[in-house]
Amino acid sequence: MLEVHCSGTPYEIGHQHGxxxxxxVAGSxxxxxxxxxxxxxxxxxxxxxxxxxxxxxxxxxSPRHVQELQGLADGAGVDLVDIVALNVRTEITFSLYTSVPSTSIQTDGCxxxxxxxxxxxVLLAQNWDWQPQQAPNLIVxxxxxxxxxxxxxxxxTxxxxxxxIGINSAGVGTLLNAIRARGVDSTKLPIHLALRTALESKSAREAADKLYKIGTAGSGHILVADESEAIGLECTSIGIKEINFDSDGTLPHTNHLLLDHPGVDEPGWLPDSKDxxxxxxELLKEKLASTGIDHSSFFELFQDEQGYPTSINRAETSPGQGTVTLFNINMDLARRRATVTVGRPINWTERIELSPWLMCDNS
Structure with a gap:
């Protein structure tokens, strides 16, 4: 997986990325x-x-982020609006889904x-599932x-x-679950820029407070955590509700809303989300009752294939059809490090260690 090191002003950061x-970028x-x-x-x-x-x-x-988007567009040799489209693709999808309810919508599951x-x-991990054609366009x-x-x-990304999806030098991590609900508000923060805003925060609570204040343009579940707290933010264009740890200290999520969101229309999408x-x-409870969970054993939960191919460790339903787990990320937030496992967790192709607190200016 390509690693891109960016530093400088927002425009320069974007330009280096592009x-x-x-x-x-052309592939995306x-x-x-x-x-x-x-x-x-x-x-x-x-x-x-x-x-x-x-x-x-x-x-x-968010003027800083628009400057970064402009730099990215210039670096990649495309128009600003093309790069904005990538960053608001979730909201464009939901806008269309709202105006044309019969539209067949596909988005990433996790x-x-x-x-x-x-x-x-706190430990934080997820499998990110999407179409394999997008795998070559993933970067660190x-x-x-x-x-x-x-x-x-x-x-x-x-x-x-x-x-x-990532980690910062303050030990704050972000995960994303796509949620398919109708409704969009272009005056609020798109989900992917909400994730960036969370990653520019110094605690999970600071991130949540920022997003409560601005709101999100579309729907999604953002799981943001730091070394001692995790907050599940179920976001819709109407508002944000939060989920906290249960009595066992666990906070799992997939691709449907778990809380009641009055006024939000969320038709069924991925039947396997509830499974x-x-x-x-179940896996969290079983592991806690037996060996307990540490950073290493946390990853094992995401190798599970019960319900294959639409399992936690997801596979294509047939060659070239459906979504597949493209990577896993497993974060130890107290130590401010994360392991990215590229490919399906049982037959991965590459591992990348992230330690943003060790980063320095490479320009």
């Missing part, structure tokens, strides 16, 4: 152009029109969990922002997307 990962754009056309009969010009609606609100909400160990330290992005009080960030939340909860 320049070094130029081929992968091609993948989503095809994805929108195949699943929504929406051509890229229509996608760009939807994305344009977010530029002005984002310039007011299984995530946080666990607070008996010593109070390291971000160092000198002259600011913002923490360093190391995250796994789709090339061209500036906020995703996976049940299964990951």
């Amino acid at each position: 320049t070094v990962a130029k081929d992968q 754009l091609a993948f989503y152009e095809n994805q929108f056309q195949e699943t929504c009969s929406m051509n890229w010009e229509a996608v760009r029109k939807e994305a344009e609606k977010y530029i002005e609100p984002l310039t007011k909400l 299984t995530s969990a946080a666990y607070r160990q008996p010593n109070g330290e 992005c390291h971000i160092f922002q000198p002259g600011t009080d913002l923490p360093n960030i190391s995250m796994v 789709e090339a061209g997307v500036i906020g995703k 996976r939340i049940k299964r990951i909860s």
Whole structure:
């Protein structure tokens, strides 16, 4: 997996991302152009029109991030609106789903969990499942922002997307579960920029407070944690509700809302989402009752294949069809480190260690 090291001003950070990962950004754009056309009969010009609606609100909400998006576009040799489209693809999907309810929508599915160990330290992990055609366009992005009080960030993301799944030098980690609910509000923060905002925070509570204040444009579950606390943020365009650790110190989530969200329309999407939340909860309880859970054994839960191929460790239903686990990330937040396992957790192809607290300016 390509690793990109970015530092400097927001524009410079974006420009380095776009320049070094130029081929992968082009790959992401091609993948989503095809994805929108195949699943929504929406051509890229229509996608760009939807994305344009977010530029002005984002310039007011988060000017630094718009500068980074502009730098990324310039580095990759594409238009700003193309890069914005990648970063608001969740919201564009849900906007279309709201206006044309019969639309067949596909988005990434995942299984995530946080666990607070008996010593109070928090572990955070997830499998990220998506179509294998997007695997070559995944990158690890390291971000160092000198002259600011913002923490360093190391995250796994789709090339061209500036906020995703990762860990920062303050020991804050973020995970994402896609949620398919109707409704979008372009005056609020898109889910992927909400993830970036969380990764620029120094505690889980600070991240949650920021997102409560701004709100999210679309739906998703953001699991944000630090070394002692984890907060599950079920986000919709209407509002955000939080889930905390249960009595066993566990907090699992998949791809459906667990809390009641009045006024939110969430039709069924992935039937296996309810099976996976049940299964990951069972595995957590079983492991706690036997050997206990540490950073190493936490990963083992995500190798589970009960319900194959739509299991926690997901496989394609047939060659080229359906989604598959593309990577696992397993974080030890007290030690401010994470292990990225590329590929399905039982037959992975590469391992990458993330330690953003060791990062320095490479420019």
